[in-house]
Structure formats: C-alpha cells, structure tokens
Amino acid sequence: MAKRVTKKIQTTKQPIKPVSKKIRFWFWFILFCSVIIFSWYVVRTLKLQKEEEQAESAVYDAFGTDIPIRYPIHGIDVSSHQNSISWRKVAAMNVKKVKMNFAFIKATEGLGNTDEYYKRNYTNAKKAGMICGAYHFFLATKSGVIQANNFIKSTALTKGDLPPVVDIEQLYGVAPFTMRNRLKEFLTTVESAYKTKPIIYSYVDFYEHFLGKEFDEYPLWVAHYEEKDKPRIGRDWIFWQHSEEGHVNGISTSVDLSVFRGDSLAFQELLIK
Numbered sequence: 001m002a003k004r005v006t007k008k009i010q011t012t013k014q015p016i017k018p019v020s021k022k023i024r025f026w027f028w029f030i031l032f033c034s035v036i037i038f039s040w041y042v043v044r045t046l047k048l049q050k051e052e053e054q055a056e057s058a059v060y061d062a063f064g065t066d067i068p069i070r071y072p073i074h075g076i077d078v079s080s081h082q083n084s085i086s087w088r089k090v091a092a093m094n095v096k097k098v099k100m101n102f103a104f105i106k107a108t109e110g111l112g113n114t115d116e117y118y119k120r121n122y123t124n125a126k127k128a129g130m131i132c133g134a135y136h137f138f139l140a141t142k143s144g145v146i147q148a149n150n151f152i153k154s155t156a157l158t159k160g161d162l163p164p165v166v167d168i169e170q171l172y173g174v175a176p177f178t179m180r181n182r183l184k185e186f187l188t189t190v191e192s193a194y195k196t197k198p199i200i201y202s203y204v205d206f207y208e209h210f211l212g213k214e215f216d217e218y219p220l221w222v223a224h225y226e227e228k229d230k231p232r233i234g235r236d237w238i239f240w241q242h243s244e245e246g247h248v249n250g251i252s253t254s255v256d257l258s259v260f261r262g263d264s265l266a267f268q269e270l271l272i273k
Contacts, residue, residue, distance in 0.1 A: 089250030133162025144185030
C-alpha cells in the first residue's frame, strides 16, 4: 500500500488594523454631542415643568392695578419673559366682570430672532379661546424688509386673528429719518403679505417725537402708564397699554395690560378676514 502524503497548508494571519484616529475622533465627537443634547433636553424639560407648576399655582384676587372699566374689552401681551403660561387660567379669570379677551404674543425680533415661547403661546392661547395676535420687536439699526420677512416666515396669523404688530420703541443711535424709512419698509412688506394694515405699538413720547403725522394712517397701540381714563396723545388709537404691572391667573410674573377702544362689533371688524 502506497504511503499517503498529506500536504500541510500554511495560512498567513492578517494583522488587525488599528482603528484610525479619524474614526476615533468622530466617535467621541458624536458621543459628546449626544450627551450635550440629551443633557440640554433634560434640563429644558425640568425647567418647563417647573415653570408650568408655577403658572398653575399663580392665582390672584385682582389684576394688581387699576382697571379702566369703561372699556369692555381687555387683554395682555406676553413674551418669553413671562415663561410658561397656563392659558386655561388666563382665559377663565374674571374679576367684577373684567376678563382678558385677547393676547398679543411676541413672535420675532430683528433680522432672525424668534421668541422661544411664541409657537406654544400662540397654540395654547387659541386653544383656551383667546383672540390672538403676534408682534415683532423692531430694531432701527436693521433693514425693514429683512425684519418683515423674518416676521412673515415665523408667524401663521389666520382669519380671526388680530392684525400683525410692529413694536418700535428706540432709535439705537440711528437718525430718525433712517428709522422711519426702515419702519415704512417693514409696514409695507407685512401689509402686502397679510392683506391688512399692521398696527404700530409705541410709547406716547416716542411716537410724538419721532413718528408723528407720517404714520397716522396706521392703527396705533399706545403705551401710557398711570393715566386714569385714556392716554394723552394727539391722534386716534385703538389699543391702550395702561399698565406693565398686571397680575393675571396662570402667569407667574407681572404682565402688561391693555384695553381696546371700542365695542365687540368694532373689535370683530378689526380681525383678519
């Protein structure tokens, strides 16, 4: 019998390549970013929960300031400064037949800023039955057109909402002529988008010194505090912000209070069609 010859097959072991520095970098970078995002989410969630608890526990016997009762329609304006709001409690508060009927909500500021509470405030206020509007805080140092586009893309005002508002309070070192031109750019751009005249918000002194007759065609929401019956201004107005120290159920901070100059029919006529 012939001898069987077996041939040994030699195999060569391939060395395991070490993970490249680039892959390690991206692994740790993604892990680090994930931890940061998760931590932010947890902190943000806890913050909102605390704010919501404070809003639910905010209950007052009165509005904290004298209310001009000759006006039948009252409201507030809010921003992120008010933190989370219990809109259900806001809408339900009724003291001597005075209740909050409307809310102007800050939407944007400048060229690209959006108020972090705008969407939730707008959505929840409407769910609670409030008539809502949105306002833009105007920076005289920036383009009126770009600011208007920031407002338009960030808001979704619809039929039954209040007209858009521009809040103009300061020059920021800009020449009054330049400020007025930029404000006109904003107003015409927003009016074209919403097919309704925007409302100008300002203080009495600022309006009379720097705006005046050039803007009398626009509805005015005027701020003038510590006046008993009406603001002291020489032109017509439709809203009067009479206090910045109001107390309203569901809001843990002080809040601005305003009235509408007119009855319920005039108020309905003002809303976006």
